[in-house]
Amino acid sequence: MVPNLNANYDERGLLGLAFHPDFKSNGKFYLFYSAPPHAGGPKPGTPRDNTVRISQFTATAGANTADPSTEKVILEVDHPQSNHNGGTIAFGPDGFLYVSIGDGGGADDDGVGHAADWYKTNAGGNGQDIYANLLGNILRIDVNSGEPYSIPGDNPFVGGPAKQEIYAYGFRNPYRFSFDMGGNHQLFVGDAGQSLYEEIDLVTKGGNYGWNVKEGSHCFDTDSDLLERASCPSVDSAGKPLIDPIIELVNTANPKGGGVAITIVGGNVYRGGLLPSYNGRYIFGIFSQDGKPNAKLYVADGGASGAWSNSVLSLKSYPTDLGQFVKSIGQDQSGEIYVLTSGRAGPQGATGKVYKLIAAK
Template sequence: MTSRLALIFILAIAAAGCDLVNVGYNQGACGSASSTTPTIQLQLLIPSGLAQPVYVTHAGDGSGRLFIVEQAGVIRIFKNGSLLATPFLDIRSRVLSGGEQGLLSVAFHPQYTSNGRFFVNYTATGVGVPYKSVIAEYNVSTTNRDVADLTERVLLEIPDRYSNHNGGLNLFGPDGYLYIGLGDEGGAGDPQNNGQNLGTLFGKVLRIDVNGALPYAIPSDNPFLGTAGARREIWAYGLRNPWRFSFDRCDGRLFLADVGQATWEEVDIIQKGGNYGWNIMEGPACYLSACTPTGLPPIAYYDHALGDCSITGGYVYRGTASPALTGWYLFADFCTGRLWSLRETSPNNWTMTQAAQTGLGISSFGEDQNGEVYIVDYNGGALYRVTAR
């Protein structure tokens, strides 16, 4: 594919049925995307003042608040049109921040309204190795719902020899399980060959049960429970740096954007037990030399010819404020600020179109409880709502 064709293309992928996780999702009532490419508009909500924001989400508690993660180790609240001065959580003393490291995401428990539990993903100084990725649980204060209790319960620590490719997203699925994205540990080309190794958590999407035995339980239908030597937490593998992913809140499909090495960025639909090719494949092509194609193909991809270099995954729009966006999957490139819309024209056939050139450092998309979509600008410290006409 040439760079000129990188803007708009159609991909056909093998018609293999996805093993979907969709408990609680409204299957059969999904609005299809219009054939007319939406004209994206960004509504500025916070013009500045955020310090290197990397994620935005909601708590599912009906409060209308947005929670914005700052890389250094702080979570801020946007409430009633204002950014609160007092942080919701400040764990800068525990977080190792810089480059691709830091406090990278927060996920609120599906029963957060009643139990106050939430889970963060951050990097810290390791023991015996330079670094570690930490998955930890906190609770909201019992006296002030805009402030968290600083008591930490660590669920999982992953020792790490490299500072990059941390993945970093915690996200609850519609099944109530916690999904965790972990990169291939780092180093160019996956030097430890972690992506294809089921004996390590690196280069994977994990799926764990935070409601069972401590520190966590393994869901009984995870795909590799009976595979000798495989980590039981693994849901999918063959990933380089799964920075951002999301569930379509209508049909339950899991869309994941995997950051490429030097040539390709890709969007995948994650299936139970799926292999997404890295480090044999990068995007649609062999990574280093001729190879036997391995793993499930991406549904969309683009190259680096126009300066793009790091994909930021987004959401299938299911809000109500911008009907022109319904059914479109939105994603962007961090390096150029280009924003794309992707729609399924027929089963397993996808059309990708550049919808906007924002000029922003889009580090993450996010949703509110109503399905409206937001972006955070890492470079400008700003928050925007995505709209369309």
């Protein structure tokens, strides 16, 4: 059961699915979805909007069906506003379950349900707080032990006062992430920006990715989110560096101009066989350029360090844009890439399509 969704636009709903690495033998799979809110709220008279819920289900042996009664709730997080839910769950190469959760919603990572943090210049926020809640983070848990899960012994905050599920922090809305199937199996996270910059982060254990001190590689200003502060810290209160993204796109709302997207959608490193010239390159997308169904795909190439170069991915069938909104990007076990789109921004209608990237003829 999910809350009543806004047909025109909504960031809640069924947002993620992950099969257990031993699914063929144990039938277990996991869903990330928005459940109704718990009673009460962040403060008296202010109810929560929804509950982030991660649940385990078990498929019927020999069939591709699952009985809803097999649901086992693994993790719940109170979510104050309707947006910035994050939404990806995936098993990493280490066998642990990774979960992305946004900063709680609203704007600026500020307001009801957003904890105060160490950076007093900006109001808020959950992205920089690692003590009060699990919002604004990438989580890492072990669903193969404990009840309903245990904490991997090498998680960065094990043994201390911080939330021990946290793997990395400083995110606004890490909607889509993926692990590289090859190479060093790096973790790529697409973090939706506010009004100025969109970003892709190369995430490592214990890393702080800046929000809401920074938006992308730029100093963020909660007093006016269309302006950049002249300066801001480069490290947090624990001395950890605020890690800049490897890819940054200008948001369409940026008053400096040159904007290309209203939201970034994280993708995958290509490891398939149909497009050999793209092997090892990161393919990602944008939801829309300007709020219309005109999404594009991008391809990026990394170096030894620093920012990755990126460019629009040329598509023979859609030379201008996809004529759709990109909702997600996925990858099969052969490393081929799929693009999930819809003709509508919100969860309505029957315009959804799934594209597979193949070589043009």
